[in-house]
Amino acid sequence: MNEIEDLQIRISFQEDSLQELNLTVARQQNELAILRKELARLMDRLLELERNQPGESGDGGAELPPHY
Template identity: 40%
Template structure:
């Protein structure tokens, strides 16, 4: 009788482990999906940052061609 009981306990432990592994696999897939989404978002943000950095360079370059910004000029009474 103890062999049957031992076998039943082992089967229960195996089933428990199988459920845990399945749960872990589901969690791992969800985390992988989140990481993939975050990677795509980071790539988009980096692209936007490069775009705006280039725009800033263009604006700075254009403003240096037109002269100083009005806040940088001396008032006429000096």
């Protein structure tokens, strides 16, 4: 095998590897976008649950715990 054929083979393998890496990155970007949306949804849900907690209405502690 001469040097030109060797280089052509190496370039071919590098192109295949690059294409596979591009597909992997694209798939990970999609997964990341999905996870970001899910995180935002969960954060909204958590804030909603915190607002609906009894005694946490922000009225300065109208419900005092029993001391005795």
